[in-house]
Amino acid sequence: MSEQQEQEQSDKQKYEFRKVIEELKGYQGSGTQLVSIYVPEDKQISDVVAHVTQEHSEASNIKSKDTRTAVQDALTSIKDRLRYYDVRPPENGLVVFSGAFDTGGGRTDMVTKVLESPPDPIESFRYHCDSEFLTEPLEHMLADKGLFGLIVLDRREANVGWLKGKRVEPVKSASSLVPGKQRKGGQSAQRFARLRLEAIDNFYQEVAGMANDLFVADRHELDGILVGGPSPTKDEFLDGDYLHHELQDMVLGKFDVAYTDESGLYDLVDAADDVLAEHEMLRDKELMEDFFKQLHNGDKATYGFDQTRQNLNMGAVEQLLISEDLRKDVVAYTCENGHDEYDLINSSAGTDDHECSRCGATVDAEDGEREDAIDHLMELADQRGTETVFISTDFEKGEQLLTAFGGVAGLLRYSTGV
Numbered sequence: 444m445s446e447q448q449e450q451e452q453s454d455k456q457k458y459e460f461r462k463v464i465e466e467l468k469g470y471q472g473s474g475t476q477l478v479s480i481y482v483p484e485d486k487q488i489s490d491v492v493a494h495v496t497q498e499h500s501e502a503s504n505i506k507s508k509d510t511r512t513a514v515q516d517a518l519t520s521i522k523d524r525l526r527y528y529d530v531r532p533p534e535n536g537l538v539v540f541s542g543a544f545d546t547g548g549g550r551t552d553m554v555t556k557v558l559e560s561p562p563d564p565i566e567s568f569r570y571h572c573d574s575e576f577l578t579e580p581l582e583h584m585l586a587d588k589g590l591f592g593l594i595v596l597d598r599r600e601a602n603v604g605w606l607k608g609k610r611v612e613p614v615k616s617a618s619s620l621v622p623g624k625q626r627k628g629g630q631s632a633q634r635f636a637r638l639r640l641e642a643i644d645n646f647y648q649e650v651a652g653m654a655n656d657l658f659v660a661d662r663h664e665l666d667g668i669l670v671g672g673p674s675p676t677k678d679e680f681l682d683g684d685y686l687h688h689e690l691q692d693m694v695l696g697k698f699d700v701a702y703t704d705e706s707g708l709y710d711l712v713d714a715a716d717d718v719l720a721e722h723e724m725l726r727d728k729e730l731m732e733d734f735f736k737q738l739h740n741g742d743k744a745t746y747g748f749d750q751t752r753q754n755l756n757m758g759a760v761e762q763l764l765i766s767e768d769l770r771k772d773v774v775a776y777t778c779e780n781g782h783d784e785y786d787l788i789n790s791s792a793g794t795d796d797h798e799c800s801r802c803g804a805t806v807d808a809e810d811g812e813r814e815d816a817i818d819h820l821m822e823l824a825d826q827r828g829t830e831t832v833f834i835s836t837d838f839e840k841g842e843q844l845l846t847a848f849g850g851v852a853g854l855l856r857y858s859t860g861v
Contacts, residue, residue, distance in 0.1 A: 456562065458833065460585055461767075464581055473545055474513070476542050477543075478542050479538070480538065481567070481569040481577075484564060488525055496522070499518040513542060520541045521541050524557050535561050537565075538561065538581060539558075540556045541554065558581070590606070590661070590664050592606075592654065592667070593605065594668065595700055595708055596672045596676055596680060598676055599621070599703070600617065600618050601617050601703060602703060602705055602707060606719075611712055613708055650680065651687075655690065658690055659690065662690065667694070669697075670694060670697045672700055673701070681694060699714065728840065731844065733854055734854060743854060743857070746848040751820070751851045752785070752820065753859075755820065755823040755827055759859045761853075762830045762832055763821075765817055765820065765831065765834065766834055767836065769816065771850065772814065773816040774812065776812075777806070779804050780804055784797065784801075787849070820851065
């Protein structure tokens with residue numbers, strides 16, 4: 444599988460996970476009856492079943508009959524789902540949600556969802572009972588990812604580490620032998636100044652060595668490097684070209700940071716928040732700039748569900764642009780005269796009868812075939828060798844894709860006039 448295909452598969456999986464999470468977040472239990480279980484890859488299924496069985500037994504002590512019944516029903520449903528797995532969960536683990544949620548008027552309904560192979564490995568086993576499902580760990584996994592190198596330094600100490608997604612990982616540290624500004628007796632001012640500059644230079648070389656050792660091997664995966672510390676230290680370090688030349692070109696910015704111990708790495712990430720947010724959306728912004736340029740001054744742009752779908756069928760779409768906040772279904776109708784047409788509707792809306800725009804024939808709602816609009820478009824894109832890109836709504840033109848262009852657009856290989 445190519446890198447592009449892997450990225451598209453990952454994007455589609457994240458979209459599907461987001462849909463499930465949004466659904467789960469809408470459920471509310473009347474008591475602590477919504478059960479969430481996170482199972483890491485190395486946890487034996489038999490151990491999970493044993494834990495669920497134990498929880499089922501202990502649930503008999505719950506005073507409220509309704510809550511007791513709901514929790515035990517949820518645990519029974521979870522055990523039934525776990526029977527489909529052999530010794531261990533799939534790669535990266537699995538998450539199971541089950542419970543009775545309020546539907547209004549004192550009534551409840553039951554839901555059970557299993558999510559396999561999340562984007563990141565589940566790190567530890569978690570069993571959670573509450574009035575809401577525990578979705579935060581999954582939401583963190585679906586947040587924009589990135590790999591950034593972190594360097595904080597002053598003339599006394601330095602720390603080097605990683606920013607992986609939202610997680611800071613301190614890795615290496617060093618303390619300097621740079622003397623203070625006050626010279627000892629018996630030394631000339633010139634000699635002391637020279638020794639101090641040599642010590643500073645040696646320390647900067649040591650810090651660069653730590654950074655080079657850590658970052659160079661992964662430079663092709665790196666999204667950038669952030670450098671923090673007081674002035675003029677960080678400026679001297681960068682202006683002195685101490686870093687490996689390829690790393691030097693990857694420095695996204697330098698930031699004022701008061702502390703240069705491990706806590707300084709976290710301060711650096713906070714200080715660089717705007718730069719990181721900008722970098723995460725860089726490709727989205729470039730694609731939307733290309734789209735607007737073609738829209739106003741060229742002829743290789745399309746937008747809207749129907750037009751984009753037609754261009755996909757012709758194999759004319761180079762990149763399919765889909766808003767990551769698009770939540771629509773498509774209903775396919777075939778009228779009695781053989782005309783195929785499609786309606787785009789909200790995912791929460793019901794299906795209505797359809798009047799064919801070409802012959803006026805009516806197609807009953809139950810005769811329409813309904814599916815998720817993004818799944819429908821991505822399948823067409825995959826068949827035509829089109830790259831699919833999900834566009835964030837966290838910047839103006841990304842928001843416009845959703846609100847002004849229906850959440851669907853495309854950059855074309857050639858003009859089609861559609």
